[in-house]
Amino acid sequence: MESISIYMSGTRTLDTITRQLELAEDEILVKMTQASICDADLRAWSGMHMPSDLPSFAHIGHEGGGEVVEIGKKVREFKVGDKVMAFGPLNTFSHYFKGPVQNFIKVPDGLDMEIACLGEPICVGMFGVFHSGVQLGDIALVAGLNFQGMIAVQGLKKRGAHKVIAVDYSDAHLALAKKIGADFVLNTNTQDVREEIKELTKGKGVDTTLHSCGYWNPRTEDYFNMCIDITRDEGVLSSLPDMMSPINVGLHRLHHHAIDIRFNALMHHSPEFLRIWVPLLMRPVVQGDIDIKALITDSYPLSQVNEAMKKFSEDEDQVKILLKP
Missing domain, CATH: 3.90.180.10 (Medium-chain alcohol dehydrogenases, catalytic domain)
Structure with missing residues (x-):
């Protein structure tokens, strides 16, 4: 052929x-x-x-x-x-x-x-949602509104988050996130996100944070450290994208404040793993739960x-x- x-x-x-x-x-x-x-x-x-x-x-x-x-x-x-x-x-x-x-x-x-x-990028995003650790009533944050980040905005809400905060650098991304379910949107180019989060959470920080800024994006390091800073004590920080070059991150807070750090990497398991998970991850999409x-x-x-x-x-x-x- x-x-x-x-x-x-x-x-x-x-x-x-x-x-x-x-x-x-x-x-x-x-x-x-x-x-x-x-x-x-x-x-x-x-x-x-x-x-x-x-x-x-x-x-x-x-x-x-x-x-x-x-x-x-x-x-x-x-x-x-x-x-x-x-x-x-x-x-x-x-x-x-x-x-x-x-x-x-x-x-x-x-x-x-x-x-x-x-299907492949959908499942990558949905896998991040399934393994985000979000609990009913949480305040959740999505940092980085790429394709998977937009899926996370919807998925975290559907999975029980009381409020979802979406953070990005693009007003167009933020407007779309608001349209598909984000409760609050914050622009890192024009707002002090750490202070805004502090005010929104009465100083406690967010319960669940999903970092979705990697690959080519020059903001990867800043967004990852922001996620560390604004996740509450004993909260969950999950990171979805591949960060293909080394970054400098503040590991002390992760340890000293008992933050659960997760790297959700659907595509780097066995083919058998995919055959189990893909139907489960696609089901909410087939049912119309995710736009x-x-x-x-x-x-x-x-x-x-x-x-x-x-x-x-x-x-x-x-x-x-x-x-x-």
């Missing part, structure tokens, strides 16, 4: 190439319905440091999904015509892409494919992937940009 694919040949350089795809016996071939740009894609494209234990981003794209058009001779988990969600480095920025069965999960019955093709459509801020044809990446890089109001064949 010959496929038109996107290849990252250098910093800020995405080339359209023709790629030959030959199926191994445990692989499936998928016709791409939709892909999307991850913050990690943006970091790699920008030429920032990438940890050595990550797979190459040259054949770019790990978010997306589509329809199975061919299966390897040992494949029993899927059949031609199945709709699937991609989980892993599969070069989803491609008209066709392939991979082993362990990197795919069937789309839940009846789910809109535009949402289903966002995903509102988080899609732009869409481009795959042929304009360079323009799409440039847009995501330069426009800090973007949340999730889709790519279509």
